[in-house]
Amino acid sequence: MKKGLLILLSGPSGVGKGTVRKQIFKNTDLNLAYSISMTTRKPREGEVDGQDYFFVSEERFEEAIKNEELLEYARFVGNYYGTPKAYVEKLREEGKNVFLEIEVEGAKKVLEEYKEDKGVLSIFLLPPSLRELEKRIRGRRSEPEEIIQERLGKAKREMGLKKNYQFNVLNDNINRSSQEIARIIDLKIKANKVED
C-alpha cells in the first residue's frame, strides 16, 4: 500500500482554519485522519486518552521534546501541546492521509522537517483581505485595543509566510474554499499513486 499524505493547513489566526477543516472532513472519499496531539492538560469530562489527546505528564512531555519525538509543540495557558511524529507516521503507513490544521509557527517547523517528503501537501488559507481579517479578530470577543493590536500584528507577520506553501487558497466563502482544498487533496492523492 502507498503511504498516505501529510496535509498541512495553516494560515493567520482568525482566517477560519477550523471551519474549513470541519467542512473538508465531511468528504469521506479523501480518507483523512486527524493527528492526535499530546498534551499535559488534564482530561476534561468525557475526553478519552488516545482519542481526543494523548494525555501525559509534564515530565513525559519534556522528555518527548528532548528526544525530538514532536513535530512541533507550544505552551498555551500553562500547558504543553504538541504533535507526535510517530503517530503521524503510523497513520500514514496505514495509508491514511493525515490532516494537520496548525498555527503558522508550528507549521514552519513541520515544513522544515518534511521538506524532502514528496507526500506533503501544504496549504495556506488567505483571508479575503487584511481588513476582513481585522473584522474577524475584533469580532471574536471584546478585548482591550492593545491585545487586538498585538493579534493584528501577529496575523500580518503570519501572512508573510504564505509564500512557503505549495498552495494559497482564498477563504472568500467557506463552501468554495473547502471545495477547492478538497479538490487539491483529491488531485494530490491520485498524483501520489503515480509519483515515485
Place this chain on the structure above:
Amino acid sequence: MKKGLLILLSGPSGVGKGTVRKQIFKNTDLNLAYSISMTTRKPREGEVDGQDYFFVSEERFEEAIKNEELLEYARFVGNYYGTPKAYVEKLREEGKNVFLEIEVEGAKKVLEEYKEDKGVLSIFLLPPSLRELEKRIRGRRSEPEEIIQERLGKAKREMGLKKNYQFNVLNDNINRSSQEIARIIDLKIKANKVED
C-alpha cells in the same frame, strides 16, 4: 496514450493572464500546447498560417460558426477570432495538454461545452484586490473616464463568474501564482493517468 488535458486560464481583463501564461509555458515538463485561433484578420508581416493563426475569409469563419466548429468566438475591431474545437481535440489526442488563455465570456462557453469532460482543468486568476485591478486598468493607457468606468464594470461582472472554476488563484505575485498554477497542472496530469 492517455488523452491530454484541456487547461482553461481565465480572469477579468487586466488581471495579468498573458504574463502568467508566458511564465507557465517556460515549464517544459508540463507538455503544454497553445491552441491556435482562427481569425479573419489579415496576417501581419512574418505571421504564418497554421502557426500564429488559421487565417480564413469572413465567409469561411461564418460557416465555422454555423457548423459549430468553434468552441468560442468573438468579434474584435472588425475581425472575428475563434477557437477551433477540432484543432484542440487533435492536440489532446496527440497527448498534448492544450492551454487556453481566454476571456471570461468565451471561457463560459467552453466550460459549458466541456462540463462532462474529466480532462478539463479550469483556473480563474484573481487580482490582489479590486482596487489593484482598477489601478492596472487605469494604468494601461490614458482613456476617457467613461471608457475606464465601462471596463471596471465589466471586470466586476467578470469577477462574479469565478465560482464556476475549479481553482481560483490569486495573482499577488507573478512568480508565485505561475508556480502555483504549474503545480496544479502537474498534479492534474498525474491524476489524469489514474482517473478513468
